[in-house]
Amino acid sequence: MSTDNTDTNQRILTYPEAVREATLQEMERDDGVIVMGIGVDDPKAIYGTTAGLQERFGEDRVFDTPLSEDGMTGMAIGAAQMGLRPIHVHIRMDFVLLAMNQLINVAAKNLYTFGGAAPVPIVVRSYIGRSWGQGPQHSQALHSMFMHVPGLRVVAPSNPYDAKGALIASIRDNNPVMFVEHRLLSDSTSHVPEEPYALPFGKARVQQQGSDITIIGISYMAVEAYRAAQYLKEVGVSAEVIDPVSLSPLDLETILASVAKTGRLLVVDNGWLTCGASAEILASVAENVESPVSLKRMGFAPVTCPTTPGLEQGFYPNAQTIAVMANQMVQGKSADWVPDEIGATEATEFRGPF
């Protein structure tokens, strides 16, 4: 994946390595940063993202928690009020549902409720699962639910470079941040500068410039959208690909500038459509454009994620279905081109571990 950093060493890291490095560097910089969550100190270390941190910083700053997501989220909030900066890690986003009272009623609201007196600087990291039988309760992508709530920030970086910069920004931020990771991105690589850097919230990444259509891909769908854009070159369609990175706040300015140029927008969410990030983006664009644009969206099928591979395949958009949709938006519905490749080899070849 191309990034615009200027690191001449071109050091390559995986996504988990980038997340780990961001965490380690911030823990070195600020001794108020703590890492907590079920399994953060176990041998698998959350796909390696927390590996070695407990040895480095001690059991008081890096600790396993009881299986008490609600209580531990509340604990993180209270610790944050006293000056700590907790990073609470969940190996699946589905588990965050156990903590909704603390996240929505407390973390999101305390600053406002108390007239600015009580900021809640916490980071909640969680993984969206996919493939190899993750099934109904290990595959959910709930970023849209959190985008709905004022007071929360939501970021979903799709490559190691953005992951490091967005995590550092999240740790330093004085607001609660939902930091959304995707299991299938764990093997992705990009060059990542060694020195710490923070990405600004509300700044999208234009992954590829184009003139015929704007394709926005959220979280893992940024990868599939980029692939689709490469397929589309075969039929002469020039796609501009945007990864929002930051979902709340959303970089509407970059999106609107792109749509003004292309006149077409396809939003591909890594989630359900109804009341989702795709609905929000399309509505915001529709409200703000001068002349009519062609709008479409894709995402999870409106069903519970099935476990069996044959059905699971149909649940997700992929580079092929995205490319077909984009081509029809540009060339008309009668266009019957289908790219040879489906995309998502990391999805079809994924064999765990969970």
Place this chain on the structure above:
Amino acid sequence: MPDPEVIQDLYRSMLRIRGVEQRISDIYWDDKIKSPVHLSIGQEAVAAGVCQTLEPKDVVFGTYRGHHVYLAKGGDMNAMVAELYGKVTGCARGKGGSMHLIDLEHGVSGTSAVVGTTIANAVGAAYASKLKKMGIVIVVFFGDGAVDEGVYHESLNFAALKNLPIVFICENNGYAVHSPILSRRNSDNICEHARVYGVTAERIEGNDVIAINERVGKAVAAIRSGESGPHLLEIMTYRWMEHVGPGEDFNLGYRTPDERAPWTDSDQIDGLRGQIADDVVTRIDAEVLAEIDAAFEFAENSPFPEPEELYAHVYG
């Protein structure tokens, strides 16, 4: 027998709470306080007895029935009353109201309107205190209804696991809104349950402010010196007024005046008044009355937030 100065402190503390809440009850029908109030009249001994044992730097967490905790810990009375009036001079700039009081300068963390919620937050504060060696003791107040919540159990477990400097104060007033405790659990065994988690627990009967003060004082001292981990005190008390609102609620039929009578007969404010010299009582009464008058005048005369405040404090 406690120090006479402690008796006076406890008397003043309870009288301030009773006086402010009685005034709220009296003026509520004017509709100047346009939000729900959960009065703690009858439960003053708990907040006063507990908070007298704390240092200014110690931090308390409470609930939507939190006027007594806020005032007893030293929260600014003017800012509290202004908050109830929705004024910008309120402790939360009018955005929180009665259920969301805060005064961090005086160790009052923000209170919550969702039962059980601040218990976990208090445990987190205790974790930070221990990690950073702040020497701060955390006290969290909650009702007997909160022990039904999962977060209560998660919080006690973690506090015991990490041996945190925290006191759990269960104000057992016998009801979760209108539901008696034995309609919600198999037996009246809150302390027994807490001990299983590894939390030192004891019950204090009779809403006795002196007993509360002495026994919580011992727990706080043991925690502060590091000789003991978390404690839970189940303090038996009684809510004299309705669950929410300024009046009584015997018309609802879920409880009777006879049930309340022993608690009003043993009113802790009356009890302490008899132990203090008349001239001192007269002086304290006058000072408290003047303070309350001033607080309501301050609230009356304060401005409401400007319209732009609607959009302030969403992100920091």
